[in-house]
Structure formats: C-alpha cells, structure tokens
Amino acid sequence: MADLWQDAMDHAVTAARGAGRQVVREALREDRKVMTKSSSVDLVTQTDQKVEQLIIQSVKEKYPTHRFIGEESVAAGEPCVLSDEPTWIIDPIDGTTNFVHGFPFVAVSVGFSVNRQIEFGVVYSCLEDKMFTARRGRGSFCNGQPLQVSAQTDVGQSVIATEFGSNRDPEVVDGIFSSLRNVLAIPVHGVRSAGTAAINMCLVASGCVEAYYEMGMHVWDLAAASLLVTEAGGVLMDVEGGPFDLMSRRVIAANNRSIGQRIAREIRAYAPVRDDAPAHTQ
Numbered sequence: 001m002a003d004l005w006q007d008a009m010d011h012a013v014t015a016a017r018g019a020g021r022q023v024v025r026e027a028l029r030e031d032r033k034v035m036t037k038s039s040s041v042d043l044v045t046q047t048d049q050k051v052e053q054l055i056i057q058s059v060k061e062k063y064p065t066h067r068f069i070g071e072e073s074v075a076a077g078e079p080c081v082l083s084d085e086p087t088w089i090i091d092p093i094d095g096t097t098n099f100v101h102g103f104p105f106v107a108v109s110v111g112f113s114v115n116r117q118i119e120f121g122v123v124y125s126c127l128e129d130k131m132f133t134a135r136r137g138r139g140s141f142c143n144g145q146p147l148q149v150s151a152q153t154d155v156g157q158s159v160i161a162t163e164f165g166s167n168r169d170p171e172v173v174d175g176i177f178s179s180l181r182n183v184l185a186i187p188v189h190g191v192r193s194a195g196t197a198a199i200n201m202c203l204v205a206s207g208c209v210e211a212y213y214e215m216g217m218h219v220w221d222l223a224a225a226s227l228l229v230t231e232a233g234g235v236l237m238d239v240e241g242g243p244f245d246l247m248s249r250r251v252i253a254a255n256n257r258s259i260g261q262r263i264a265r266e267i268r269a270y271a272p273v274r275d276d277a278p279a280h281t282q
C-alpha cells in the first residue's frame with residue numbers, strides 16, 4: 001500500500017541532512033556567538049535559529065497547511081500546540097552545548113505527528129554523518145541499516161544514559177544526583193551522557209545502551225527519537241512507570257518494560273512545567 005507520508009519523510013531526511021552538512025558542520029569551523037534563553041546555561045546560537053528557519057521555510061513551500069512546533073520559534077513566543085493536524089516538531093540543533101564546545105554529538109531532529117501520533121522521526125547526527133530514520137509500523141534504521149534494541153534483560157548488565165539538563169535549581173540538581181546515585185548503585189555497568197536527548201534515544205534504538213531517562217527536556221527533543229525507540233522494539237514510559245506523555249517533559253526509553261520499570265523505581269521524580277501549559281500554548 002502506498003505510504004501517505006513517504007514524501008514528507010523524504011523531505012525531512014533531505015532537509016535534516018542538508019542543514020546538518022551545510023549549516024551545522026560549516027558553522028563548527030567558525031566562531032559561534034552564544035546567547036542564552038531560560039538561564040545562563042540554556043544556550044542558543046544563530047545556527048540553531050537559521051537551521052530551524054530553513055527547515056520550516058522548505059516545509060511551508062511544500063505543505064502550506066501543516067503546523068509547526070520548533071524549539072527556537074517557541075522560544076521566540078510561538079505557541080507550543082500539539083493538535084490532530086499534521087505537525088512538524090523540530091529541534092534544529094539537539095546538543096547546542098555540545099555544538100558550542102565542539103563536543104562531537106550534535107543532531108538535527110525532525111518529528112512529524114498526525115492525530116497526536118508520531119508518523120515518522122528523523123535524527124541526523126551531523127558529525128558522525130549518521131541518518132537515523134523511523135516510520136511508524138516500518139522499523140528504525142541508521143544509514144539504511146535496520147536497528148534493534150538490546151536483548152539484555154538483566155539491569156545489572158546494562159548501560160544507562162541520562163542528562164543533567166540546564167536547570168540549576170539546587171532542589172532539581174539534588175534530585176538528579178539522587179536518581180543517578182540510585183541507578184549507579186543498582187549496580188549497572190555504567191551511566192553515559194551524549195549531551196543530546198535525541199542521540200541518547202538513538203543509542204537505545206541501536207542497542208548500545210539499555211535505557212535513557214531524563215526530566216526537563218522538551219517535546220522537540222523527544223518527538224523524532226521516540227519513534228526510533230519503539231520501532232526498534234523498545235518501550236517508552238513516564239519516569240514513574242506510567243504511560244509516556246510526549247508533552248510532560250519526562251521520559252524513560254528502554255529496551256524492554258522490565259528494565260524501564262526497574263529504572264523508574266530509582267528515579268526521584270519531579271514535574272517540570274508541561275510543554276502544553278497555558279503560557280506556552282497561547
């Protein structure tokens with residue numbers, strides 16, 4: 001059967017690869033002017049803004065009725081609304097801190113939802129030149145090769161990915177360290193941070209790490225890579241073990257439910273302001 005959204009997915013792949021190669025990689029050769037958003041460690045550059053505008057413009061020309069949730073557009077005051085309409089969910093640079101410092105994990109992330117369900121996800125890891133793609137019901141791939149989550153069932157033989165985010169509120173930082181301590185003390189083989197939520201989730205999809213958890217990231221960090229995880233055979237859940245909610249800013253992405261639930265028991269959960277809270281949705 002013909003795939004209704006194949007053209008759109010092809011467009012996302014071309015746009016993400018083009019932006020990653022021609023804009024992000026080129027910008028890494030030059031001085032990067034750094035600005036801040038919600039706090040002094042929440043960074044943004046002109047490259048983030050340029051990539052987002054390039055992708056949105058190219059999509060608008062082809063699909064004039066489609067909607068957008070873009071990280072830098074929301075930062076500039078655009079609403080953050082996930083409706084039933086076809087919606088492109090864009091993180092122009094996931095891993096901006098990495099980008100600023102030249103730490104080599106930087107991704108362009110493009111998810112696409114219809115009826116609030118992710119139809120395809122594209123994550124281009126710009127420096128590794130890896131194109132991660134997933135189409136709902138049709139599997140996950142890296143540079144065209146199928147991906148499969150790890151078969152590990154013993155959490156004690158697992159590597160877990162997480163991030164420290166950009167919230168430096170002492171209570172939030174204490175919670176992050178308390179969760180990290182508990183996870184390490186399971187004990188697991190190790191804990192890793194790629195510096196980008198999307199690439200952490202692609203690592204789960206690739207079978208290199210068994211689970212990734214974080215609180216405080218946003219829908220644009222997760223949208224595309226969430227499908228990479230499930231299409232590679234993994235599961236998504238809330239940090240307290242309940243159903244995953246794309247707008248809640250909380251996630252565990254795991255190779256299987258039992259490892260996900262085991263990690264959930266160790267997390268000191270808090271509730272960040274949701275992405276669809278009124279201030280963001282007007």
Ligand SMILES: O=P([O-])([O-])O[C@@H]1[C@H](O)[C@H](O)[C@@H](O)[C@H](O)[C@H]1O
Nearest residue numbers: 094095096163165195196197217
């Ligand atoms: O700002 P950005 O680089 O697009 O995205 C950030 C990265 O994914 C980081 O790994 C995660 O810890 C933050 O929560 C995100 O905001």
Ligand SMILES: [Mg+2]
Nearest residue numbers: 091094095221
């Ligand atoms: Mg991001």
Ligand SMILES: [Mg+2]
Nearest residue numbers: 071091093094
């Ligand atoms: Mg970003």
